[in-house]
Amino acid sequence: MGINIQKLSKNYGNTVVLKNISLVFDENGVIGLLGPNGAGKTTLMKILTGYLNQWEGEVSIGNFNLREKLKRIQQQMGYLPENNPLYPEMYVREYLKFVGELYSIKKPPFKEVIEKTGLQEHAHKKIYTLSKGYKQRVGLAAALIHDPQYLILDEPTTGLDPNQVVEIRNLIKTLGKEKLVFLSTHILQEVEAMCDRVVILNKGKVVLNQTLESLKNDDQQVVSVSFDYRVENVALKKIPHIKKVVNTFDFEYELTFETNHDMRPAVFDFAHDNGLKIISLQQKSEGLEKRFNALTKRN
Numbered sequence: 440m441g442i443n444i445q446k447l448s449k450n451y452g453n454t455v456v457l458k459n460i461s462l463v464f465d466e467n468g469v470i471g472l473l474g475p476n477g478a479g480k481t482t483l484m485k486i487l488t489g490y491l492n493q494w495e496g497e498v499s500i501g502n503f504n505l506r507e508k509l510k511r512i513q514q515q516m517g518y519l520p521e522n523n524p525l526y527p528e529m530y531v532r533e534y535l536k537f538v539g540e541l542y543s544i545k546k547p548p549f550k551e552v553i554e555k556t557g558l559q560e561h562a563h564k565k566i567y568t569l570s571k572g573y574k575q576r577v578g579l580a581a582a583l584i585h586d587p588q589y590l591i592l593d594e595p596t597t598g599l600d601p602n603q604v605v606e607i608r609n610l611i612k613t614l615g616k617e618k619l620v621f622l623s624t625h626i627l628q629e630v631e632a633m634c635d636r637v638v639i640l641n642k643g644k645v646v647l648n649q650t651l652e653s654l655k656n657d658d659q660q661v662v663s664v665s666f667d668y669r670v671e672n673v674a675l676k677k678i679p680h681i682k683k684v685v686n687t688f689d690f691e692y693e694l695t696f697e698t699n700h701d702m703r704p705a706v707f708d709f710a711h712d713n714g715l716k717i718i719s720l721q722q723k724s725e726g727l728e729k730r731f732n733a734l735t736k737r738n
Contacts, residue, residue, distance in 0.1 A: 440501045441466045441619055442487070442589070447496035449482055449643075456482045457494075458643040464636070466501075466588070469615035471634035471651070472623040475735045478640040480623045481521070484591050487621065488518045500589060514542065517582035521593040521623075523575060527567035531558060531577055534566060535584055542585040549584075556580040557606055571598035579607070583614075590620045596629060608632050627727055637727065639734055646734040654727045660699060661728075664706055665691045665718035678702070678709050690718070 441464040449457040457479045464470055474480050485491045486498065489509045498505040500512045526534055532549060539547030553562050556576045561569060566577060575598050582590060595611065596604045611633050614620055624630060630637055630651065637654060639647040659682060672684040675692060680702060683695040696702045703720055710717050 440499075442621075443497075443499040445497040447483075447486070447494060447498060449479075449486065449491070449494045456643050457486075459496075460640075460643075460645045462638065462645065462648060464619060464621075467615060467617055467619055468635040469611060469620045469622055469633050471630035471637045472621060472640065473625075473627070473630060473637060473731060474640035477642075478735070479643045480640055481593065483640070484518075484593055484621065484623060487589075488516060488591055489513055514585070515587050516589045516591065517585065517587035518591045519578045519582045519593060519595055521597065523578040523597075525566050525574060525577060528565065530563060530565055531569075531580075532562045534577065535580055538581045539584050544585055547584050548586065552580045552583050555583065555610060557603075572600055572603050575599060576603075576607075579610075588618055590614060590618055592620065593623045594625070595622065596624075596626075627731065628721075628723075631723070631727065639731060641735045647730055651727070654730065659695055659697050660702060661723040662694045662696065662702055662706055663687075663691070663719070663721045663723060664694065664710075665720075666710060667716040667718060670713075670715065674713070675709070678705050680705075 442462070444460060444462040447457055447460050448455070472480050472483070482491065486494055487500070489505065489512065501515060503512050505512060529537065535549055535552065536547065553559055556579050558573070558576055558580060561573055566574060569577065575595070579595060582592070592611070596607055599607060608629070611620055611622065615635065622634065634651050636650050637647065638645060667690065669690055670692070672686065675681065675684045675694060678694070680696045680698040681694060682697045685693040687693050694702070694706065701722060703722055706720060707717065
């Protein structure tokens with residue numbers, strides 16, 4: 440069983456934070472939670488983890504009602520908050536052992552979790568000596584130490600360098616094959632790279648709940664590309680299905696195509712035929728970006 444949210448509302452005094460939202464998710468997959476600041480994302484996550492207990496509506500996680508079986512649910516849930524509170528004076532392995540004891544685990548899977556999160560060379564270091572990115576990995580390792588079925592991750596790639604971001608993205612995608620991962624982020628590319636479904640909140644309401652695949656099946660797509668030399672727009676317009684070329688900065692271009700077929704191979708062929716090197720190449724979901732802007736635009 441996954442997560443079933445029905446008519447959930449939450450107020451802080453006279454301020455409405457969540458208003459009558461209903462969502463149902465399967466028992467695995469990666470859910471991307473998007474929304475502008477103040478949309479209710481963090482409040483929703485705090486409710487699902489049991490941190491907030493004053494709210495209206497019904498929430499079931501697995502086979503259990505959140506109000507009635509909170510501790511049972513928390514045993515099945517891992518949580519990485521945005522600010523990632525740690526004990527900096529503790530060693531990494533010592534901290535993970537401490538977290539495992541909180542869950543009453545007799546033999547915590549230290550080796551597996553440390554390997555999954557790339558902490559092999561840092562397990563015997565004190566947390567305060569680590570970079571921000573590695574501290575983030577420690578927080579993720581702590582969220583995984585009890586092998587939870589449900590993961591709540593609030594901005595999990597904050598502070599990571601580009602290589603670390605790719606590694607954590609791959610880990611989250613792998614975890615989503617067996618677990619239900621609830622991922623909050625402000626970065627649309629994160630959702631495109633990791634998520635199976637997108638939920639957008641705005642002013643406490645669900646304004647979109649759709650699979651990423653259906654969002655990508657738009658009539659057009661946008662490809663961002665950087666070359667090692669400047670290219671004339673007229674030359675780029677010779678690529679098949681191209682609708683618009685925008686030189687966004689220096690040697691960087693945004694290419695809009697009137698097709699939902701992946702046009703990155705065509706851009707690669709263009710570069711090869713013209714003796715250019717591609718520095719970066721990324722397909723953007725025009726459907727997700729347009730939807731987000733339209734649904735969260737302030738009046």
